[in-house]
Amino acid sequence: MTTPARPSFAGHxxxxxxxxxxxxxxxxxxxxxxxxxxxxxATKHADATTAGTITLDSYTRVGDFAAVRAALADGVDLNGYxxxxxxxxITLSVLDGVGHPxxxxxxxxxxxxxxxxxxxxxxxxxxxxxxxxxSYCLPYSRVPLTRAVQSWAxxxxxxxxxxxxxxxxxxxxxxxCMLGQLCPPSLLVAITVLEGLFFRRHGLTSVSLSLxxxxxxxxxxxxxxxxxxxxxxxxxxxxxxxxxxxxMGVYPRSRRGALRLLGDAAALAVRGGAAxxxxxxxxxxxxxxxxxxxxxALEFAAGVAARTTVDLVPEDTGLLAEARALVDAVLELxxxxxxxxxxxxxxxxxxxxxxxxxxxxGRARSYLDDSGRLRWSSVGRMPIRADxxxxxxxxxxxxxxxxLRVVERRYDEGEPDAFPDPGPDFHDRRIGNRA
Amino acid sequence: MSSVSSDSHTxxxxxxxxxxxxxxxxxVNVGACVPDDLLISECVAxxxxxxxxxxxxxxxHVDGKRLIGRLRDVPELRxxxxxxxxxxxxxxxxxxxxxxxxxxxxxxAVFQDSSDVRGFLGFIESALPxxxxxxxxx
Numbered sequence: 001m002t003t004p005a006r007p008s009f010a011g012h013x014x015x016x017x018x019x020x021x022x023x024x025x026x027x028x029x030x031x032x033x034x035x036x037x038x039x040x041x042a043t044k045h046a047d048a049t050t051a052g053t054i055t056l057d058s059y060t061r062v063g064d065f066a067a068v069r070a071a072l073a074d075g076v077d078l079n080g081y082x083x084x085x086x087x088x089x090i091t092l093s094v095l096d097g098v099g100h101p102x103x104x105x106x107x108x109x110x111x112x113x114x115x116x117x118x119x120x121x122x123x124x125x126x127x128x129x130x131x132x133x134x135s136y137c138l139p140y141s142r143v144p145l146t147r148a149v150q151s152w153a154x155x156x157x158x159x160x161x162x163x164x165x166x167x168x169x170x171x172x173x174x175x176x177c178m179l180g181q182l183c184p185p186s187l188l189v190a191i192t193v194l195e196g197l198f199f200r201r202h203g204l205t206s207v208s209l210s211l212x213x214x215x216x217x218x219x220x221x222x223x224x225x226x227x228x229x230x231x232x233x234x235x236x237x238x239x240x241x242x243x244x245x246x247x248m249g250v251y252p253r254s255r256r257g258a259l260r261l262l263g264d265a266a267a268l269a270v271r272g273g274a275a276x277x278x279x280x281x282x283x284x285x286x287x288x289x290x291x292x293x294x295x296x297a298l299e300f301a302a303g304v305a306a307r308t309t310v311d312l313v314p315e316d317t318g319l320l321a322e323a324r325a326l327v328d329a330v331l332e333l334x335x336x337x338x339x340x341x342x343x344x345x346x347x348x349x350x351x352x353x354x355x356x357x358x359x360x361x362g363r364a365r366s367y368l369d370d371s372g373r374l375r376w377s378s379v380g381r382m383p384i385r386a387d388x389x390x391x392x393x394x395x396x397x398x399x400x401x402x403x404l405r406v407v408e409r410r411y412d413e414g415e416p417d418a419f420p421d422p423g424p425d426f427h428d429r430r431i432g433n434r435a
Numbered sequence: 436m437s438s439v440s441s442d443s444h445t446x447x448x449x450x451x452x453x454x455x456x457x458x459x460x461x462x463v464n465v466g467a468c469v470p471d472d473l474l475i476s477e478c479v480a481x482x483x484x485x486x487x488x489x490x491x492x493x494x495x496h497v498d499g500k501r502l503i504g505r506l507r508d509v510p511e512l513r514x515x516x517x518x519x520x521x522x523x524x525x526x527x528x529x530x531x532x533x534x535x536x537x538x539x540x541x542x543x544a545v546f547q548d549s550s551d552v553r554g555f556l557g558f559i560e561s562a563l564p565x566x567x568x569x570x571x572x573x
Contacts (some may be wrong), residue, residue, distance in 0.1 A: 032467055058442065058443070058492050058493075058494055059441050061441070061443070061496070062440065062441055062443075062468055064440065064441060067440075067441065067497075071497065076497055077524075077526075078494075079493040079494060079525050097562030138444065139445070139467075140443035140467065140468070141443065141467070142466065142467070142468050142469070168531060179445070179446070180446075181446075249446075249487035278457055284529075286527045287493075287522070287525060287526060287528075287530075288493060289525075295523045338480070354445070354446070354449050356445050356448065356449070356464060356466045356467065357466070375454055393444070393547065396453065396457060397453035397454040397457055400449065400453055401450055404450070406448060
């Protein structure tokens with residue numbers, strides 16, 4: 001156990017937000033500790049207000065530790081940092097090397113049954129992670145939702161105990177990112193608020209709520225405002241902030257398109273009052289990005305954010321009312337929010353479009369309307385109305401591919417920016433300096 | 436149709452299921468993060484005409500090789516046509532060699548980083564026994 005020191009991850013975000021800034025954060029994770037350290041140091045020293053990220057590998061995520069050991073023994077390159085399988089002293093030396101806890105670091109994983117991950121984090125004194133009983137179960141695992149809820153409840157309580165040791169444990173709900181794309185944002189807002197309530201129920205006093213940038217800047221802005229409104233209503237007694245994810249779907253392949261999409265995410269984060277932004281890089285369409293590509297993304301996003309001001313009140317298309325209806329209906333199902341979430345998916349009150357998990361009812365379907373907004377063609381049994389598109393037929397494979405790729409195409413083909421450009425040749429100049 | 440044991444991506448599976456169904460095939464979508472044992476038991480239970488493995492998380496060259504070895508160890512699945520497609524490593528263009536390794540390990544067709552839908556559907560058609568081609572069922 002390391003000695004806690006200020007600022008915590010949550011305290012860092014609070015302090016930056018208090019002065020009107022935006023924390024930018026990569027999704028970085030490397031199997032090799034030296035490379036992980038180099039990545040964290042590069043994040044720390046980027047020309048941006050950053051937080052570090054340790055993203056874990058997929059074998060750790062599914063709890064296949066034999067596969068981690070075999071990969072480490074055979075020198076196979078994992079797709080993330082195997083925190084639960086490495087000697088804790090190795091990870092401590094990585095954290096010492098980057099100056100943690102003075103430099104905030106969040107662990108990102110994607111595990112539906114995360115006890116080994118939480119054991120490792122608590123032992124290492126890492127005070128920030130992300131996930132959630134629904135958001136890390138339904139999209140990413142075959143684990144029954146009831147098991148994930150039980151596991152996350154006990155992990156939250158274990159993690160919350162760090163508070164008694166002087167830490168400020170912080171947990172981010174990934175609920176605003178379900179399946180990455182094609183989920184209408186009212187459902188994303190509802191799920192992340194419900195997971196925030198679940199975290200609070202199990203002892204956390206500092207949480208963040210997420211939203212993934214989707215297909216329409218105005219709709220995304222409205223969603224961020226709705227998220228703030230519901231968080232203020234439901235989580236007024238804990239510390240909370242909003243984190244925006246740069247687009248998580250099929251990413252533009254062109255360098256210019258990828259950066260323009262990231263720039264729009266950064267502008268959206270500021271305009272929508274998010275305190276933190278998870279970036280994507282120009283390499284996203286091809287492979288896991290390098291450290292340099294991550295640094296470029298952090299600096300580019302920070303540059304756009306610095307040029308953006310909060311000045312927009314979004315159009316109200318009923319997104320907040322829809323999200324509120326979902327949250328209220330779920331909370332009425334059981335006094336315990338974890339049980340309420342389980343029942344909600346069983347009843348179809350929450351139903352994630354195109355999610356294959358056995359505990360997702362799978363009756364809801366979404367489509368993109370002519371303006372580019374995500375809408376419901378079918379709400380299944382959710383207590384909301386379809387958007388007048390209820391009689392639309394199911395998407396064909398070509399329709400689905402078109403919807404999945406609409407953002408990629410829009411940005412690669414050079415349609416006008418949703419928000420103004422950050423400035424002349426901003427990224428080119430930076431890259432020129434780097435080279 | 437299935438991903439490999441460590442891969443949670445599903446949009447690829449949703450798309451491929453629609454594509455195959457539109458071509459008249461019946462699809463059992465086993466989903467994401469499928470342990471080898473589960474895929475083998477599903478294959479034994481359903482006796483499909485072909486198995487489609489789709490993976491994009493970068494562990495495909497490891498998980499895929501292990502999976503096809505285990506699947507070929509099951510006597511009744513030894514001749515089952517199995518195709519794998521997607522991103523097999525974490526390094527992008529530097530992963531080119533994995534396709535040949537996966538083919539050598541026992542996959543009947545390998546589509547790396549490919550949008551070769553026609554080639555993929557052609558493989559599926561060629562994998563079908565004559566009777567089920569006539570019936571339009573995969």
